[in-house]
Amino acid sequence: MALAQRFDLQQVRSDFPGLHVEVHGQPLAYLDNASTTQKPKAVLEAVRALYETQCANIHRGVHSLSAAATQSFEAVRTQVAAFLGASEAAEVVFTSGTTEAINLVASSYGRRALSAGDRVLVSEMEHHSNLVPWQLLCAEVGAHIDKLPLMLDGTLDLSQLDRLLTDRTRIIALSHASNALGTVNPVAEICARARAANVVSVVDGAQAAAHLPVDVQALGCDFYALSAHKIYGPTGVGVLWGQADLLRDMPPYKGGGEMINSVSFEESTWAEPPQRFEAGTPNIAGVVGLGAALKYLEQIDSADVLQHEMHLLARATEGLSALPGVQVIGAPPQKVPVLSFIVQGAHPHDVGTLLDLEGVAVRTGHHCAEPVMQRYGVPATVRASFGLYNTLQDVQRLISAVQSAQGVLT
Amino acid sequence: MTTAKAKSLYPPALLAHAKDARHEGPLTDATHSARCSNPLCGDRVHLHLRLIDGRIDALRFEARGCAIAKASAALLAEWAPGHSPDEAMQQGERLEQALAGELTEFEGFEVLAGVRDFPTRVGCATLAWQTLKACLEAGPT
Numbered sequence: 001m002a003l004a005q006r007f008d009l010q011q012v013r014s015d016f017p018g019l020h021v022e023v024h025g026q027p028l029a030y031l032d033n034a035s036t037t038q039k040p041k042a043v044l045e046a047v048r049a050l051y052e053t054q055c056a057n058i059h060r061g062v063h064s065l066s067a068a069a070t071q072s073f074e075a076v077r078t079q080v081a082a083f084l085g086a087s088e089a090a091e092v093v094f095t096s097g098t099t100e101a102i103n104l105v106a107s108s109y110g111r112r113a114l115s116a117g118d119r120v121l122v123s124e125m126e127h128h129s130n131l132v133p134w135q136l137l138c139a140e141v142g143a144h145i146d147k148l149p150l151m152l153d154g155t156l157d158l159s160q161l162d163r164l165l166t167d168r169t170r171i172i173a174l175s176h177a178s179n180a181l182g183t184v185n186p187v188a189e190i191c192a193r194a195r196a197a198n199v200v201s202v203v204d205g206a207q208a209a210a211h212l213p214v215d216v217q218a219l220g221c222d223f224y225a226l227s228a229h230k231i232y233g234p235t236g237v238g239v240l241w242g243q244a245d246l247l248r249d250m251p252p253y254k255g256g257g258e259m260i261n262s263v264s265f266e267e268s269t270w271a272e273p274p275q276r277f278e279a280g281t282p283n284i285a286g287v288v289g290l291g292a293a294l295k296y297l298e299q300i301d302s303a304d305v306l307q308h309e310m311h312l313l314a315r316a317t318e319g320l321s322a323l324p325g326v327q328v329i330g331a332p333p334q335k336v337p338v339l340s341f342i343v344q345g346a347h348p349h350d351v352g353t354l355l356d357l358e359g360v361a362v363r364t365g366h367h368c369a370e371p372v373m374q375r376y377g378v379p380a381t382v383r384a385s386f387g388l389y390n391t392l393q394d395v396q397r398l399i400s401a402v403q404s405a406q407g408v409l410t
Numbered sequence: 411m412t413t414a415k416a417k418s419l420y421p422p423a424l425l426a427h428a429k430d431a432r433h434e435g436p437l438t439d440a441t442h443s444a445r446c447s448n449p450l451c452g453d454r455v456h457l458h459l460r461l462i463d464g465r466i467d468a469l470r471f472e473a474r475g476c477a478i479a480k481a482s483a484a485l486l487a488e489w490a491p492g493h494s495p496d497e498a499m500q501q502g503e504r505l506e507q508a509l510a511g512e513l514t515e516f517e518g519f520e521v522l523a524g525v526r527d528f529p530t531r532v533g534c535a536t537l538a539w540q541t542l543k544a545c546l547e548a549g550p551t
Contacts, residue, residue, distance in 0.1 A: 024415070347476035349451055350420070353531060357415050366452045379452055379474050408416050409425065409477065 006304040013389050015040040015296075026359025029394040034179050034207055034338050034385035035363050036229045039293070043233055046292035050285040057281055059258060073284055076291035077274070083294050084224065084241050085215035091247065093240040093274040094282050098206040099129040101225035101240035102173075104277060105202050106133035108250040109223075109242075113170050113200065116142030121164050121199070123174040124150035124375060125183060128368040130173050130204040148174065150375050154181045154330025161190065165197035172201050176208035176224075180369040180383070181330040182313075182338030184212065191220040200246070206230055210387065211306055211336045216241050228286065232387075233293035237286035240277070247273035254279040305388045309337040312386045312395050319399040325406060329381055337386035340367075343402065346409040348380040354405035355382075360398050418524035419531070420477065427521060428477035433487030437470040441550045446541040448533050453479045457541040459490065461550070466490045466498060471541075476534050478525060483538035485519055495546045502539035509535055 013019055018038035021028050030038060050072065056065035058073045074089075081089040095101040110133075114120070120134045124147050138145050146164050149157040156174075165172070172194045177184045191201040202223040205214060209226040216224045223246070228237035242250075252259050252270055256279030261269040270276045297305075316339055320326050325344035343351050352364030363383045366373045373379060384398055437458035447454040453475030460467040469490040471483045490498060507513040509525055509532045516523050525535045 349453075349476040349531070349534065350478070353419065353528060354416055364451070370452070373452075404413075404416075408420050 007300045007308070007388075009308070009389070009391065012300070013391075015042070016389055017041060017044070019389060023359045023361065024357050026357075029358075029360045029390075029397045031384040031386065031390065031394060031398060032361045032363050033210070033387035033390075034230070034336075034367075034383065036235065037210065037232045037387050038389065039234065039289075040232055040296050042296045043289045043292045047234060047285045047289040050288045058284055059275070069284060072288050072291075073282070076287050076294075079291050079294050080239055080241075083214070084239075085217050086241055087217065088244060090272070090274055091241055091244050093242065093247070093277045094287055095225075095238040095240050095277075096236055096283065097229070097238035098204060098225045098227045099238075101223075101238050102130055102202065102204065103133045104240055104253045105223050105225075105242070106137045108253045108277070109200070109246060110134075110137045110171060111141065112249075112251065114138070114141045114143045117168060118143040119146050119166055119169045120144070121146045121148055121169050121172040123148040123156055123185070124371050125154075125156065125178045125181060125185075125369065126173060126175055126371070127179050127204060127206070128370070129206075130175060130202070131371070134171070134173055143170075147371075148172075150372065152330075152376070154178070154183045154332035156183075156185060156190075158186070158190070161193055162197075165194060165199055169197065169199050172199050173204070174201070175204040175206070176214070176219075177205075177212070177336040177338075178369070178372070179207045179338065180367040180372045180381070181332065181340055182207075182335035182385075183330060183332040184208065184334040184336060187219050187221065191222075195220060195222075207336055207338065211309060213302060222246055228290040228293065231290075231293055232296060234283075234286040234289035236283045237290050239290075242273075244273070247277075250276075252279065253277050256280045258282075300388065309386050309388065309390070310335075312390055312392065313337040313339060315392060316384060316386075316395045316398060319395065320402060323399070323403060323406070325410065326402065329376055329378070339384045340381040341384075342378055342381050343406060344410070346405065348382045350409055351382050351402065351405045354408055355398070355401045358397065358401040358404065360394075360401045362398070415527070419528055421521060421524065423521045424481045424524075425477055427481035427484045429480075430484045433470050433484055434472060435470055436472070437468055440470075442545040442548070443551050444541050444544040444548055446537060446544055448475075448479075448537055450533065451476075453534060453537055455479065455483055455538050455541045457483075457538065457545055459542075459545060461495070464494055466493050466495070469542075471538065473538070475537065476531075478522070478531055478534040479537050482522060482535045485521065486538045486542060489518065490542075498542060499546065502536075502543060505539060506536055 054069040058070040205226040224241040229235040259279040329340040348364035440458035456472040459469040
């Protein structure tokens, strides 16, 4: 069958040097994109160019290099604002990743918003990074966590939502797309119902941003977090988008340079957002790399990419489901290209090692989403996740490697 | 070549040990008990042993994990009876050294030798032994 993609897949593949390594003497089939994506040359070159030609600290030098680096850094803030449909660049806070972005909201907004007896509603499909910060916060202030239940088809039980949005609920935390199952949640509907109940929404966009158009205003959320390294950018950089009026009332998250207005030995006043939340020297080169990644993605029609990825997901789902003893976990109506499965009689780690020997890189384990595993009564799964550069050949190699692994292990 | 590597990691004897449930389950009159897990992969071992007159009389376990972790636990349960805590600790250390490539002899644990070539899986092979160590260090329950 012909590939469904309408962009030049071979050109895209040649843009990513990391795809062309050998693993155990085999060409790499990289199917761990939900963990991190490979980086295009444009990103690697942008990071290198920053260090080679604009290596200076930002926001604090009068010299030319510092001004140039500041301009490069701040230009990415504007780019990210456009990527997310934000109304202003000042709503974009750079962090080290999605995890830090959510911790920032929990520490800064959450501590102020929550009192003893209040409630935080968290979906059962969250990555630990959108659960544990709320556990820490609730333990500190004497608040409670409620669970928005996950059903076995991989979707959230929205019939419970209104009941769980109590008059003590202050925050709802949910993912735009699940890292373990691939489920795309109806975020706009959930956020609208939350907002009607005066509940602030915190959306983990780590898995969605590489695949789905994100428009924070259309989604109607209050905070949205993502990681650069899952959208073909560098590791160590993330974004927190927050509603301007919420950010303005939030206290600093970390203290240090850059985030102050004035400092005396006794007290300080805070800079306006976003600098208030960016204490210390940020990952300047990483942010510039994120800018290059967004620019790279802009060259390709995102609808074509999504169509291609969904084609790969569908073929992989069909092929694996057809193997006796293989069970795909969850069948939600809308997914990002993430596929979790188990092989009867074989532990995911053993399957993962054997796939690796064939050059097929997948993630195995609980995917930092232990409550999801508990819901399905499995300790772990094998997860294949696709990116714009994957091919039908990658899918076929996955299927035959799973078949071979069954031959060895069962 | 790939198949040969796969077979060296998962020889039939290892898979047979992994499926061997004779030593799985609780132990009556256990004197020592401990749980350990590998947070990287979520594997867990809960180990029980009965110490009589300074010798391990019986050892049983409950494990949730991969074939390597379960086979290693089954091998330990077979080996342990009759050995003293000191002997068990020393054997555990020698096995770890063998898996790290520092010793060449596997002393009856040859079925695990293939793991040596897969550094990401060594933790699976040592989990039961680490649980044994935790058991003995914690003292009688």
